[in-house]
Amino acid sequence: MASAFIPFDGVLFASEPPKGKGKWYGIGIDINKCIGCGKCASACKLENNVPKEPFYFRSWVEQYTIKNDGTVNVESPNGGIDSFKQSVPDNEIFKSFFVPKMCNHCAKSPCTQVCPVGATYETPEGVVLIDDNYCIGCRYCVQACPYGCRYIHPDKGTADKCTLCFHRLQKGLQPACFEICPTEARIYGDLNDPGSKLNYFLKNHTCMVIKPNLNTGSKLFYNALSPEVR
């Protein structure tokens, strides 16, 4: 598993390889456990002072409904904060599930690669952060993220995204969305620690990342990820 993170050594690469034996954070989300209550999205906004309007999300929940005729319906009304209303009648549904989304804290992060000034970076523990006192707001990183995780803060004019609640991690507390999830569908942990909850999760589930073909080194592993999910 860890070999997927060793980046190709090239000048143009932006990522920092895992430094020594310290912590190396990753995330696991179990789609079989998510009930789509939207509390994670809501908690994230409250914890991190994210603007309330439905255009700015550090974390959100999507509902996928695959109909019997094969068409896929995806929705995320206000990021899932007000939960979901079933929009397709039961008899037309083949499969339906919720997918929580957040920053993947990629090991070979394309957003870090394209920042022209060095305002976004990966900490030695593998958390991708933004320096909002240095960001010039050029929006290149927003374009480069394949998962749609970034936005420009309307008041600050700088880029913003999920920080894995770095300010909580430093105090030994869980990120807000993990803390709040009623079904423990979200977990995070140290990939370098063989006994961590995350490694246990990875060993006992069949996990996938979204858009593996883009080689982002995504550290957000989904259990039971259906092929329709992007």
Added chain:
Amino acid sequence: MQNHIQDLYEVLSKVEGYVYPNEIELNWSILIVLYPYITGLVAGAFILASLERIFKLHILKPTYGLALITALSFMLVATLPLVSHLGKPMRAYEIMITPHLSSAMAIFGFVYLWYLMVVLLLEIWFDYRRDMIIWAGETTGFKRFLYRALSLWTTDISPKAVALDDKLGYIVTVIGIPSAFLLHGYVGFIFGSIKANPWWSTVLMPVIFLFSAMVSGIALVMFIYINLTRIRKVKIDMACLDMIAKYLFYFLIIDFTLEGLDQIHRIYVAEESFEALHKLVFGKLFFTLFIMQGLLGTIVPLLTLGTLQFFKPKEQIRKVIYMVVAALILMGIFFMRWNVVIGGQLFSKSFYGYTSFKIGLIGAEGYLMAAVWLIVPFFILAFLLWLLPPWKKKGEADEIRVA
């Protein structure tokens, strides 16, 4: 700010299918369409000048100085749309002091500086130094001071010094050609290297940008030349104009081929983004892509210029046709930038839906602001043509006045 949020709610109501919530708002708007357009004009005008200087197409001599000065006028404005669109424009200097070398955008500051100082300014300086010294002697007051300052208070216009000017200018032009390629090629790379966006991510992007830049720059100089001779009431050099049109035609063929190849490949290979892009191209992008860029901006000019290679109507009619064709091409290349920048943000990276684009008349990213950035270079051009008129240079052929 409130207006902005109101606009976003309007965009939200027009979203089709599903887009990631953060994708509702378009990130790069008309100002980012303008930047590659303006640098493209610069690179293209420069290439036209180098056709005369390096490739010895001396028939283009009447437009040599004009092309360089046009390039400079637009170059001086090029950064402004970029800086004004930043979320934190006061921090723009950071790109010069801590450029992140893995980012194509980071080299912008240095490529721009290099091209402006070492290529454009130096070449114009070497070309005009002797004339500025002569003109300084013929005027007084502020204009005289300007000439003296711009020639860096040099006084040597002996044949040896002028020959050195010529030689050094030649070397600068030779360096200038790959520099012009770099100036505009890297802009194409900025888009072409974004693997997250399949409308942008193609190896051909830098090359397409480059050739469309050359086409737009040549069309611009042609357009200005025709109108300038009309305003100044002098006879136009028709042989020069025909040659410009010929090279415009050649470059347009190459540009069209490259863009066609890109699309044919995309259609044939049909990767996972294909269905979403297909719906985009035939839906929201239909008018700007097929009508404005394709039909009016490329096919009509191609057919017209192609026909004119074989059947040459009277001079007066040819001039009008060239002017219309140049205008169509200028518009078409603008829409090419539009289709790349705006088109690439209209579809969701989830391939499940489309957002909408809203632009107003006023405001930092409105139509008026864009118009300002396009008009200011012409004022700069007028000033520079007054200060450094190419037709008054020593050794220029005498012009024929027409009523």
Added chain:
Amino acid sequence: MPQQVKRLIIVFAIFIVSFLIMRQILTPKTFGELGHYRALSIKENAMKEMHYAGAAKCVKCHDDIHLDKSLGFHAKLKCEVCHGPALKHVLYADKFAGKDLPDSLLLYKPDKRTDCALCHEKNAARIKIVFDTIDNTMIKQVNTMKHNLVDKNTKEELKCIDCHNPHQP
């Protein structure tokens, strides 16, 4: 050396030197220590304000509710899931022991039908979710538009908590 070349070299030298000086002055102090970014930014990000306290903090004062909860289906639910971010409350509420809390320290009381519906509204994507693999418990779902919407006698809209104790449903 020819005159024009000399002048040019002077101009470029002045330009390059002033650029290097500006660069030295303007580059932030901690830039480049850990990578191509301001190392101080890590600390700045770590110092950001928190709003959620974490369930462990609630038990200290509200152990009776905690005991109630631990006996029912909501045992594993954290308090802040329903009551919202509580850090300010945890830090300052004990100063008001015995007295009424000011509004700014009060927590959200989710007593509306829509609050329970966030998790319990019937949805095809929720139907098979097993959240407790030990007990194989599935989340109960109802159609909140139909399930006991109005009181049969008073014809007033009923709240979920009129029948269900939220701490021990």
